[in-house]
Amino acid sequence: MTQKDITVTNKLGLHARPSALLVKLANNFRSEFHIVNGDSEVNGKSIMGVMTLAAAQGTRLTLFADGEDEEYLLDEVTKLFASNFNED
Amino acid sequence: MESFQGSGVSPGIGLGMARVLRSVASSVVCRSITQEEAPTELERFTKALEHIGEDIRLLLQSFSFKKEERDILNTHLLILEDPALRESVEKGVLEELVCLEFAVARYFQQAAQIFGAMQDEYLAQRMADYREVSQRLLGHLRSDEDEFTLDEKQDNILVAEEVPVALLMKIAKNKLAGIAVERGSATSHAIIVARSLGVPVVTGIADITKKIHEGAVCVVDGHSGMLAVNPDRHTKEVYAQLMASERQHQEELTKLIGVETRTADGARVHLRMNIENPDEVDHVMHMGGDGIGLLRTEFIFLNRSSLPTEDEQYEIYRTIAEKVHPAPLVIRTVDIGGDKLSNLLSLQKEQNPALGLRGIRLSLAHPDLFRTQIMAILRAAVAGNVHIMLPLIIRLEEVRRSKEIIKSCEQELIQRGVEFRRGVPLGVMIETPAAAMISGMLARECDFFSIGTNDLIQYTLAVDRTSENVSDLYDPCHPSVLHLITLTVQNARKYNLPVAVCGEMAAEADFIPFFIGLGLHDLSLSPGLYLIAKEHIMRTRSSDVIDLVLDILDAESTEDTRKRINEWRHKHRY
Numbered sequence: 001m002t003q004k005d006i007t008v009t010n011k012l013g014l015h016a017r018p019s020a021l022l023v024k025l026a027n028n029f030r031s032e033f034h035i036v037n038g039d040s041e042v043n044g045k046s047i048m049g050v051m052t053l054a055a056a057q058g059t060r061l062t063l064f065a066d067g068e069d070e071e072y073l074l075d076e077v078t079k080l081f082a083s084n085f086n087e088d
Numbered sequence: 089m090e091s092f093q094g095s096g097v098s099p100g101i102g103l104g105m106a107r108v109l110r111s112v113a114s115s116v117v118c119r120s121i122t123q124e125e126a127p128t129e130l131e132r133f134t135k136a137l138e139h140i141g142e143d144i145r146l147l148l149q150s151f152s153f154k155k156e157e158r159d160i161l162n163t164h165l166l167i168l169e170d171p172a173l174r175e176s177v178e179k180g181v182l183e184e185l186v187c188l189e190f191a192v193a194r195y196f197q198q199a200a201q202i203f204g205a206m207q208d209e210y211l212a213q214r215m216a217d218y219r220e221v222s223q224r225l226l227g228h229l230r231s232d233e234d235e236f237t238l239d240e241k242q243d244n245i246l247v248a249e250e251v252p253v254a255l256l257m258k259i260a261k262n263k264l265a266g267i268a269v270e271r272g273s274a275t276s277h278a279i280i281v282a283r284s285l286g287v288p289v290v291t292g293i294a295d296i297t298k299k300i301h302e303g304a305v306c307v308v309d310g311h312s313g314m315l316a317v318n319p320d321r322h323t324k325e326v327y328a329q330l331m332a333s334e335r336q337h338q339e340e341l342t343k344l345i346g347v348e349t350r351t352a353d354g355a356r357v358h359l360r361m362n363i364e365n366p367d368e369v370d371h372v373m374h375m376g377g378d379g380i381g382l383l384r385t386e387f388i389f390l391n392r393s394s395l396p397t398e399d400e401q402y403e404i405y406r407t408i409a410e411k412v413h414p415a416p417l418v419i420r421t422v423d424i425g426g427d428k429l430s431n432l433l434s435l436q437k438e439q440n441p442a443l444g445l446r447g448i449r450l451s452l453a454h455p456d457l458f459r460t461q462i463m464a465i466l467r468a469a470v471a472g473n474v475h476i477m478l479p480l481i482i483r484l485e486e487v488r489r490s491k492e493i494i495k496s497c498e499q500e501l502i503q504r505g506v507e508f509r510r511g512v513p514l515g516v517m518i519e520t521p522a523a524a525m526i527s528g529m530l531a532r533e534c535d536f537f538s539i540g541t542n543d544l545i546q547y548t549l550a551v552d553r554t555s556e557n558v559s560d561l562y563d564p565c566h567p568s569v570l571h572l573i574t575l576t577v578q579n580a581r582k583y584n585l586p587v588a589v590c591g592e593m594a595a596e597a598d599f600i601p602f603f604i605g606l607g608l609h610d611l612s613l614s615p616g617l618y619l620i621a622k623e624h625i626m627r628t629r630s631s632d633v634i635d636l637v638l639d640i641l642d643a644e645s646t647e648d649t650r651k652r653i654n655e656w657r658h659k660h661r662y
Contacts, residue, residue, distance in 0.1 A: 009437075020163050024162065024166065048170050052202055
């Protein structure tokens with residue numbers, strides 16, 4: 001299991017579009033993927049889960065990946081966050 | 089006859105027989121199943137997911153949908169394949185022994201509650217996506233083949249609670265004359281899709297699926313928002329006429345394709361197009377036009393994990409230049425802020441990217457990036473009539489530095505023994521008040537100007553036109569805007585510099601006479617506005633616009649400007 005802290009930097013936060021991009025990306029990997037925001041933990045491969053996080057700009061999240069490609073998953077997800085989901 | 093007043097959210101007029109799409113979610117009954125039946129129920133679920141998922145994937149492959157439409161379909165896929173849905177259904181069917189339809193309906197109802205409670209507007213709108221997938225899935229389960237179709241023998245008016253987006257993309261569009269729904273805002277995805285299909289839509293009619301009977305003759309007026317059911321003869325005639333004149337107008341516009349653009353008295357106007365994607369080039373070629381007045385190059389730099397190479401860029405520019413040759417291709421160097429490239433360049437976060445390190449500033453601060461783009465353009469210029477344009481210029485210094493860099497790039501290309509064109513025309517975008525006011529100085533050191541009206545208006549009036557709070561302050565009729573444009577044109581004229589107008593203003597009937605009156609005969613705008621603009625230009629008589637410019641520049645306010653324009657238009661039946 002690997003984990004990583006990340007901050008939501010894009011202006012509108014994790015609204016529908018970035019959520020969809022994130023879930024789509026995560027589902028390409030075999031590892032389990034969970035996201036924790038304070039008290040709530042969601043399945044990062046579930047669109048319902050990620051959208052209910054509704055993480056606004058500035059929110060700090062912890063990402064957990066567990067499986068054979070866990071590091072690769074976290075790398076790619078980090079890149080996606082860093083690119084601000086290609087917005088603004 | 090009955091008539092209902094809603095909101096017109098997609099223009100046009102449609103006449104047809106009502107085809108009513110009734111919501112299935114409300115009619116799901118909870119039935120309990122036995123332990124033995126449970127696996128079979130689950131099997132039905134798996135099959136339904138596969139079938140609908142396959143349908144959506146096929147749609148994504150076989151039609152060339154716009155990005156927006158593909159996004160919607162992709163979201164539907166994610167909703168369908170969400171592990172949360174499967175878990176919830178499995179729990180219901182295997183543990184609680186309820187029937188599949190109930191388990192599915194319950195999950196979606198819960199989803200609706202969660203989204204409904206959300207503050208975020210974007211997420212609240214996702215409810216519509218969830219509802220649609222729910223309908224689709226439940227509809228599929230009720231009858232084992234996919235549900236709703238139009239009557240192919242006649243024109244249909246689709247009546248539903250909401251515009252069913254995925255369904256819309258599937259059904260026979262030539263038989264869909266209009267849509268009338270209970271809810272859906274003008275900016276919702278579904279309505280955007282309907283608009284792009286040219287289907288008139290009226291929304292906001294309460295309980296519509298209960299009020300309209302299957303097969304009733306309906307008229308949908310997407311302009312006024314009116315829905316007429318079983319229209320009387322008079323109404324029918326009025327609408328038939330409106331539809332006929334709309335159709336005629338469309339046909340007339342199509343006849344303008346390929347015709348050389350001239351004013352009513354024969355003065356030649358160069359009408360070019362702005363594009364941001366190589367896919368648009370074929371469409372541009374089809375419409376004719378006098379070339380590409382603006383190739384936005386941002387797309388080459390976005391959505392990437394590394395900066396585009398010189399060869400990559402060269403291929404893109406060369407292909408387009410060849411296609412439009414001998415008409416010009418004006419390539420604008422990259423105009424984005426550091427915020428969009430932060431993963432490729434190590435940059436500090438800015439509070440205000442629109443006014444920060446973007447456009448020419450970014451290029452000059454990152455000479456490697458700039459040089460790569462310039463060299464690619466110089467090489468591509470061998471294949472066609474290529475021009476370079478610099479964005480967000482405010483200082484002469486920026487132009488001088490750019491010219492030095494171009495010269496140095498030419499030397500490097502010579503050393504490398506690579507073919508390129510010398511003396512590629514270099515122009516600037518006049519899109520800031522600063523640039524407009526020093527346009528005299530800039531004119532001496534450039535080969536052409538392009539007045540970027542969209543941004544010029546924003547920067548001059550200090551208004552963010554995407555902000556709903558102030559968007560009505562964004563008004564091209566403000567005297568400052570027109571005076572800055574006039575000043576720019578006058579300075580260009582002094583130095584015999586070609587000057588073009590680039591932006592939405594170039595397409596508007598309110599301003600085309602003004603531009604022609606100023607002596608501007610180079611306009612560039614989006615392909616969607618091309619034919620309308622051409623139509624306006626061809627109706628403009630140069631002799632009529634002589635006094636217009638002076639009159640407008642005398643106006644004392646935004647309202648006064650508009651008043652004078654309207655008076656002119658009325659007087660000249662324009």
